Structure formats: structure tokens, C-alpha cells
Amino acid sequence: EDMLxxxxxxxxxxxxxxxxxxxxxxxxNNVAWKKLPGKE
Structure with a gap:
């Protein structure tokens, strides 16, 4: 309802x-991969 x-x-x-x-x-998914070791 906040987006309506x-x-x-x-x-x-x-x-x-x-x-x-x-x-x-x-x-x-876009945020999670950055938290993986070796990822920026």
C-alpha cells in the first residue's frame, strides 16, 4: 500500500x-552478491 x-x-x-x-x-540478489568474499 505504500507504493500505491x-x-x-x-x-x-x-x-x-x-x-x-x-x-x-x-x-x-543485487545486494547479496556484494557481501560474498572476494566480491565488490
Missing amino acids: PIACQMFAEGKTVAVEHAEPVYLR
């Missing part, structure tokens, strides 16, 4: 992505 106002505003401004171009972003 942001999503509504972006939708109203036409800042949308077609479903066939949508890609998930897994922030946890």
Missing part, C-alpha cells in the same frame, strides 16, 4: 511499461 500513491502518480503521467517489456528487479 507512487504507482498512481506514475500511471497518470504515462510512465508505464508494456507487460511484454516488464522485468522483475531483485534488489536482494
Whole structure:
């Protein structure tokens, strides 16, 4: 529910992505690999 106002505003401004171009972003995976030994 915290993201709903942001999503509504972006939708109203036409800042949308077609479903066939949508890609998930897994922030946890991007942060976790940096914590592994030898990774930056």
C-alpha cells in the first residue's frame, strides 16, 4: 500500500511499461552478491 500513491502518480503521467517489456528487479540478489568474499 505504500507504493500505491507512487504507482498512481506514475500511471497518470504515462510512465508505464508494456507487460511484454516488464522485468522483475531483485534488489536482494543485487545486494547479496556484494557481501560474498572476494566480491565488490
